[in-house]
Amino acid sequence: MQPVDVVTVGVGLAGSILGKELADAGLKVVGLERGAYRDTSPDFELPGIHDELRYAQRFELMQDLSRETLTFRNSMNETALPMRQFGSFLPGEGVGGAAVHWNGQTWRFLPWDFETRSRTIERYGSSAMPADCTSQDWGLTYAELESSYDRFERLFGIGGKAGNLLGRRQPGGNPFEGPRSREYPNPPSKLSHASGLFTKAATQLGFHPFPMPTANMTRAYTNEYGATMGACIYCGYCERFGCEMGAKASPQTAVLPALLANRNYELRTRSNVVKINLDSDRKRAVSVTFVDARGREFEQPAEIVLLTSYVFGNVRHMLMSGIGRPYDPVANRGVVGRNYAYQCLSGVTAFFEDKVFNSFMGAGALGRAFDDFNGDNFDHAGHGFIGGGYIACSSTGARPIDHHPTPPGTPPWGSQWKKAVARYYDRSVSIGAHGAVQSYRGNYLDIDPAYRDSYGLPLLRLTFDYQPNEQKMSDFLADRCERIARACGADKISVGRRKGRYSIVPYQTTHNTGGAIMGADPTTSAVNKYLQSWEVPNVFAVGASAFPQNAGYNPTGTVGALTFWAADAILKRYLKRPGALL
Amino acid sequence: MKESADRRRLLKQLGVLGAAALPVASIAHELPAHATRPAPGPAFLFFSRLEAAFVDVALSRLIPNDELGPGAVEAGVTCFIDRQLAGAWGAHARNYRQGPWAEGTPEQGFQSPMTPQEIYRVAIAEIDKHCASSLGGGFAELPVAAQDLVLRNLQSGAINLPEVSSSMFFDMLWTNAQEGFFSDPMYGGNIGKAGWKLVGFPGVAAAYIELIEEHGKPYRAVPVSIADVQQGLARLDEHGHPIHVLLTARVR
Numbered sequence: 036m037q038p039v040d041v042v043t044v045g046v047g048l049a050g051s052i053l054g055k056e057l058a059d060a061g062l063k064v065v066g067l068e069r070g071a072y073r074d075t076s077p078d079f080e081l082p083g084i085h086d087e088l089r090y091a092q093r094f095e096l097m098q099d100l101s102r103e104t105l106t107f108r109n110s111m112n113e114t115a116l117p118m119r120q121f122g123s124f125l126p127g128e129g130v131g132g133a134a135v136h137w138n139g140q141t142w143r144f145l146p147w148d149f150e151t152r153s154r155t156i157e158r159y160g161s162s163a164m165p166a167d168c169t170s171q172d173w174g175l176t177y178a179e180l181e182s183s184y185d186r187f188e189r190l191f192g193i194g195g196k197a198g199n200l201l202g203r204r205q206p207g208g209n210p211f212e213g214p215r216s217r218e219y220p221n222p223p224s225k226l227s228h229a230s231g232l233f234t235k236a237a238t239q240l241g242f243h244p245f246p247m248p249t250a251n252m253t254r255a256y257t258n259e260y261g262a263t264m265g266a267c268i269y270c271g272y273c274e275r276f277g278c279e280m281g282a283k284a285s286p287q288t289a290v291l292p293a294l295l296a297n298r299n300y301e302l303r304t305r306s307n308v309v310k311i312n313l314d315s316d317r318k319r320a321v322s323v324t325f326v327d328a329r330g331r332e333f334e335q336p337a338e339i340v341l342l343t344s345y346v347f348g349n350v351r352h353m354l355m356s357g358i359g360r361p362y363d364p365v366a367n368r369g370v371v372g373r374n375y376a377y378q379c380l381s382g383v384t385a386f387f388e389d390k391v392f393n394s395f396m397g398a399g400a401l402g403r404a405f406d407d408f409n410g411d412n413f414d415h416a417g418h419g420f421i422g423g424g425y426i427a428c429s430s431t432g433a434r435p436i437d438h439h440p441t442p443p444g445t446p447p448w449g450s451q452w453k454k455a456v457a458r459y460y461d462r463s464v465s466i467g468a469h470g471a472v473q474s475y476r477g478n479y480l481d482i483d484p485a486y487r488d489s490y491g492l493p494l495l496r497l498t499f500d501y502q503p504n505e506q507k508m509s510d511f512l513a514d515r516c517e518r519i520a521r522a523c524g525a526d527k528i529s530v531g532r533r534k535g536r537y538s539i540v541p542y543q544t545t546h547n548t549g550g551a552i553m554g555a556d557p558t559t560s561a562v563n564k565y566l567q568s569w570e571v572p573n574v575f576a577v578g579a580s581a582f583p584q585n586a587g588y589n590p591t592g593t594v595g596a597l598t599f600w601a602a603d604a605i606l607k608r609y610l611k612r613p614g615a616l617l
Numbered sequence: 618m619k620e621s622a623d624r625r626r627l628l629k630q631l632g633v634l635g636a637a638a639l640p641v642a643s644i645a646h647e648l649p650a651h652a653t654r655p656a657p658g659p660a661f662l663f664f665s666r667l668e669a670a671f672v673d674v675a676l677s678r679l680i681p682n683d684e685l686g687p688g689a690v691e692a693g694v695t696c697f698i699d700r701q702l703a704g705a706w707g708a709h710a711r712n713y714r715q716g717p718w719a720e721g722t723p724e725q726g727f728q729s730p731m732t733p734q735e736i737y738r739v740a741i742a743e744i745d746k747h748c749a750s751s752l753g754g755g756f757a758e759l760p761v762a763a764q765d766l767v768l769r770n771l772q773s774g775a776i777n778l779p780e781v782s783s784s785m786f787f788d789m790l791w792t793n794a795q796e797g798f799f800s801d802p803m804y805g806g807n808i809g810k811a812g813w814k815l816v817g818f819p820g821v822a823a824a825y826i827e828l829i830e831e832h833g834k835p836y837r838a839v840p841v842s843i844a845d846v847q848q849g850l851a852r853l854d855e856h857g858h859p860i861h862v863l864l865t866a867r868v869r
Contacts, residue, residue, distance in 0.1 A: 080857075081846065081856075081857040082846035082859075083843060085820070085821045085843065086800075086843060087800060088796055092796060093706060093711075094711070099711055100711055101710060101711050101712060101714060107726075108725065109724055113722065114719065115725075116721040117713045117715070118726065119709075119713045119714070119726065119728060120709070120726070120727050225826075225829050225830050227830075227832075228832035228833065231832055266826070268858070269824075269825040269826050269828075270823075270825065271825070272822060279856075280856060390833065393825075393828070393831075393834075393835065395822070396822075396825040396828065397829075401829075432822075435799040435813065435816055435818045436795060436799040436800055439795075439816065447791075448680070448791060448794075449678065449679065449681060450683050453815070454685060456816060457815050460817065460818070461816065461835075486715065538726070540727075
């Protein structure tokens, strides 16, 4: 095949934005996407898109696990088995990736999150770090990343209220956030009944609630690429669905119209990359091998290879192609696969006899939250854990297969169950804590020795369990959720604490992180602060795979910021002097 | 007839004194009134007549027909499950299905080499056999209290079936029951939008932008299905969202 300047392995959020930025600069870019093309019209049209069974239960927009999955075990002394069906998390597939079916909650991480290790030790001493914790500083600060956050928020039309403009507190916003250079591009979302109740109770208790930052357009919006997104009408079908209104920011709505019009860019769908080929001294990627829809194998030569798949794809490509040394948890050496982390959720459902909420109305990022117990926003002395999470009440749309909560003590089925479902479907409110997960020596990704995908290639193996730090944090946050539910005047409360080992069975969240982490030291990170492979400098791995540990926030805002940060590094630094930037 | 320990335990749990001596016939005469399915009955793609009867009876206990409205059977959930089993999901077409197979830990999730089609077929036969040998009749012929107990013991895993985990089968049946009761009627269940009406869910959403801040005013509408929109039975707004017909007058 004709050599190109850049190939992106995956055309989701990172792949589409990098494609656009680099094609605009005159580079020839090919985007290879393993899945199909899909767009607002015809794929997400009414009425078919409002089909809970097809999209939310049968996972129409997600990865086809019959072709590729991963294997999972809780610890190194178990045998990993394949994730045969969806549960804990839902990686996407096809153009737009998981940024098609996401909710749109678009956070910035706290300045503290980028310097977790050094700031923890500075404030609490090195004994405060949990046992076997490998959380570390990012090698990049919030201040360095601020303009990239800003750029991504403009591109995706994020609605919200600033709490800190250039160091000055702003009423109505999040007082704990890092300084912003300017206000959000769009106003906050509307206030649902449930989040109104939550806001009042949280304020009474002395907390500082604010509107959750949202990629559900709070008004019609045109971004710097000339893409216009419609206003969200609060239909309640966001998470696991595409948006019929084009009102949820995604590659389809915010990037692709301009990208596909650029003659420097070519999108190839149903093209599954199976290998990144290195030159003989393994210091340079020369091409990628992919298999097309007919099963034909091609080699695409490129000057720059951008790994822009989901977390698992990025790490698997690096491991299978020998880009960076695989992590060995026994020796605690090597980098690729190191510091896999996740999210730790807990919360309560509050039931009310005298209130109805019209819970089926909603939007993916419609809600109010407070950050008083996130990061290091409170004194952790005596609590026995580090980190935290935001506490929120969101109204994402109560679709009835998934959502029909019953108060504690209700029989699991039968007439009494039916009565409780009828009574409480619209008389309940969820208050959730979105907890961080630190990285540990035993939580990692590597290549599975037994199981293979439909191309005959080995699956990725995930080894993960929650550690005492996360358990303590999650109990602490669940207690606060319960206090708020009481202050809301709930008649009955069901507390959902995190318990026992991590299980891949119940859905938790699609916020998998790490495995190709960034850092200042090549012995403990796979990529440098510019997302560039330390060992193969014409390969960049962009995405949540670069998070050294996970913060108490949804990851997409930071993934978007890192994408612009990497684009800038390639355009302003790498192209001038191709090679290792550090 | 050899009295099994299971049967004695079960009858004891039911509170039937002197159960060991109780003739089978005295249980059989307490047959539940057969739930009526809407006429004409659906053609089954997958289930045999006996399997459909088993599922009917199980569903009539899980989501019963009562004063609140139709239950799962009346809402066509048997037909829903039958169609799901006959389709891609019934063959776990999008599951990873390569070996080697191992049971694994509970945290590792579903690991059965059997498809839902096989699980339903085998489990129903094995549960009927279990009921016949320990309770003196097939599941569908038992009195409702015994049926409930069998379902509870399936759910808890207390009943040991030879080839299938009883709790895995129960979880699948119960998940499918809820899916059928609350999914769009085009899949064969939720007939008359019975599940949606029970909870007040309006189906295909309208534009709620002007309504979401009307706190404390219940919005209750005649539910709209996908077919209603496709077949022109619902009025639509400029973006193609249905204009709901409200069930209660709202003060704006």
